[in-house]
Amino acid sequence: MTVQETETKVLISHPKDASTQVTVLKYGATVISYKTKGIENLFLSEAAKLDGSKPVRGGIPLVFPVFGKETNPEDPLSKLPQHGLARNSHWEFLGESSPKEKDGVAVQFGLYPDIANQELTKLWDYDFTLILTLELTETSLRTNIEVTNPLNSKRDLKFHWLFHSYFKIDDIEDTFVTNLTGAKVYDQLLQENYVERLPVLQFQEEFDKIYSNVSPNILVQIVDRGEVLHTLKRTNLPDLVVWNPWVEKSKGMADFEPKTGFKHMVCAEAGHVKSYLVLKPGEKWVGEQTLCEEKLTYQAI
Numbered sequence: 001m002t003v004q005e006t007e008t009k010v011l012i013s014h015p016k017d018a019s020t021q022v023t024v025l026k027y028g029a030t031v032i033s034y035k036t037k038g039i040e041n042l043f044l045s046e047a048a049k050l051d052g053s054k055p056v057r058g059g060i061p062l063v064f065p066v067f068g069k070e071t072n073p074e075d076p077l078s079k080l081p082q083h084g085l086a087r088n089s090h091w092e093f094l095g096e097s098s099p100k101e102k103d104g105v106a107v108q109f110g111l112y113p114d115i116a117n118q119e120l121t122k123l124w125d126y127d128f129t130l131i132l133t134l135e136l137t138e139t140s141l142r143t144n145i146e147v148t149n150p151l152n153s154k155r156d157l158k159f160h161w162l163f164h165s166y167f168k169i170d171d172i173e174d175t176f177v178t179n180l181t182g183a184k185v186y187d188q189l190l191q192e193n194y195v196e197r198l199p200v201l202q203f204q205e206e207f208d209k210i211y212s213n214v215s216p217n218i219l220v221q222i223v224d225r226g227e228v229l230h231t232l233k234r235t236n237l238p239d240l241v242v243w244n245p246w247v248e249k250s251k252g253m254a255d256f257e258p259k260t261g262f263k264h265m266v267c268a269e270a271g272h273v274k275s276y277l278v279l280k281p282g283e284k285w286v287g288e289q290t291l292c293e294e295k296l297t298y299q300a301i
């Protein structure tokens with residue numbers, strides 16, 4: 001069996017090598033594990049809640065329809081908690097779908113207001129259809145999101161989207177995030193805008209920055225002493241949030257364990273978050289990220 005469904009999870013194993021596998025929690029349609037040849041690619045906190053009581057701390061939580069908090073009180077999105085409602089909702093497993101790659105196995109999940117977290121849809125009463133496709137190959141994981149504003153909806157749908165990927169790394173102080181030189185950046189901690197001048201991003205303290213308008217040709221890589229650990233390819237996801245909570249912020253997160261876990265993770269989050277997307281009734285938007293294996297590539301913007 002390459003796709004196995006339980007009450008709470010879906011496990012996809014690669015038909016040629018079962019040690020290449022993805023585990024998806026139906027809550028949030030959160031990828032909580034992605035292994036290639038038995039090696040885990042994603043960080044998952046030991047204290048992450050997997051019972052639907054709160055969003056998962058680790059893996060790939062999905063952010064929709066708002067990234068962070070909308071601060072304009074006039075905007076209905078301001079009623080929603082940080083990062084919206086997709087990561088706090090039970091998604092429907094739609095089964096297998098046709099893969100794009102010859103050796104791929106693809107599955108789909110759906111979310112609509114009828115099944116989404118009712119506490120939250122009460123606060124933000126908009127119509128939407130989300131279809132998430134996950135495709136596993138021997139060397140990659142493609143995550144594709146299709147957002148539709150249904151034809152019979154009465155209003156425009158305004159939203160952000162983000163794949164909040166937590167990558168597993170050996171040691172944050174040996175890790176670089178590359179290929180963002182020249183990109184516009186907003187430092188969420190200093191609340192300042194500037195252009196990134198560093199040849200690579202390095203981490204020695206809390207880090208929380210939004211790189212915007214990064215061309216789809218740019219491969220963002222997570223590199224440990226010259227070895228590429230992870231490569232991110234993006235379509236329609238121009239913004240990249242890079243985050244590490246470091247010591248103090250980790251202490252403040254009850255579901256972040258062990259407290260030294262920040263040394264073994266970095267978030268590189270591909271999304272559309274610097275501005276909102278707007279769909280009229282009947283319109284659709286698609287965004288995609290692929291985690292894959294690539295040689296070390298040096299690109300400047």
Ligand SMILES: O=P(O)(O)OC[C@H]1O[C@H](O)[C@H](O)[C@@H](O)[C@@H]1O
Nearest residue numbers: 082083188208209241242243267
């Ligand atoms: O604690 P959460 O709501 O899951 O958010 C975790 C983090 O998400 C993003 O990376 C933001 O840029 C950070 O500011 C935030 O702390």
